[in-house]
Amino acid sequence: NAGVTQTPKFRVxxxxxxxxxxxxxxxxxxxxxxYRQDPGMGLRLIHYSVGEGTTAKGEVPxxxxxxxxxxxxxxxxxxxxxxxxxSVYFCASRWTPLREAFFGQGTRLTVV
Amino acid sequence: AQSVAQPEDQVNVAExxxxxxxxTYSVSGNPYLFWYVQYPNRGLQFLLKYITGDNLVxxxxxxxxxxxxxxxxxxxxxxxxxxxxxxxxxxAVREEDSSYKLIFGSGTRLLVRP
Numbered sequence: 001n002a003g004v005t006q007t008p009k010f011r012v013x014x015x016x017x018x019x020x021x022x023x024x025x026x027x028x029x030x031x032x033x034x035y036r037q038d039p040g041m042g043l044r045l046i047h048y049s050v051g052e053g054t055t056a057k058g059e060v061p062x063x064x065x066x067x068x069x070x071x072x073x074x075x076x077x078x079x080x081x082x083x084x085x086x087s088v089y090f091c092a093s094r095w096t097p098l099r100e101a102f103f104g105q106g107t108r109l110t111v112v
Numbered sequence: 113a114q115s116v117a118q119p120e121d122q123v124n125v126a127e128x129x130x131x132x133x134x135x136t137y138s139v140s141g142n143p144y145l146f147w148y149v150q151y152p153n154r155g156l157q158f159l160l161k162y163i164t165g166d167n168l169v170x171x172x173x174x175x176x177x178x179x180x181x182x183x184x185x186x187x188x189x190x191x192x193x194x195x196x197x198x199x200x201x202x203x204a205v206r207e208e209d210s211s212y213k214l215i216f217g218s219g220t221r222l223l224v225r226p
Contacts, residue, residue: 004155033214040121042202042218058213090155092214097206098144098163101214103155
């Protein structure tokens, strides 16, 4: 049982490049989330999904897009990367809002 | 708007002493509260949660948290700290609306001295 898997684990992008971060969970969870973690700011919610085919904006959605075409996958896209998007990105999933969330190992992204 | 605050950036404690990591929250309706721990270069791991029932909640690794509705607090505690408890701790609250968002505090770094 792999839990929540994020791909890739590290990436360096040039300003203006695009990329997609993949989050995959094998626990049949309905709810999935993308967070970014920056020093002194904790985790901030970027986008989330309450089920297959649904997405919604979180606290800091600008510059990011997401898709949930399959229940087990939640993709985070950066269309035109900016240095301000340098961060560690975490994906999380959970079965219901009353249950704990399971987190991936994180993706460390640097935009130069 | 729902929010959670962790007023201390860092907590220092000697091994064997009790520890407390503070968390206060603001929600409309009933709060659903969680504590997570993050070790270096790792994702967050669930410690414990409060949904309803007893105000003292017991969790993993000997941690517990006390829910205080009048003070809107959910402080994390442990009777005897270990050096291995040194990590980053996050308090989180579920938003009381149909979106079911999970909002995190800014985190508190716990440093346990030998």
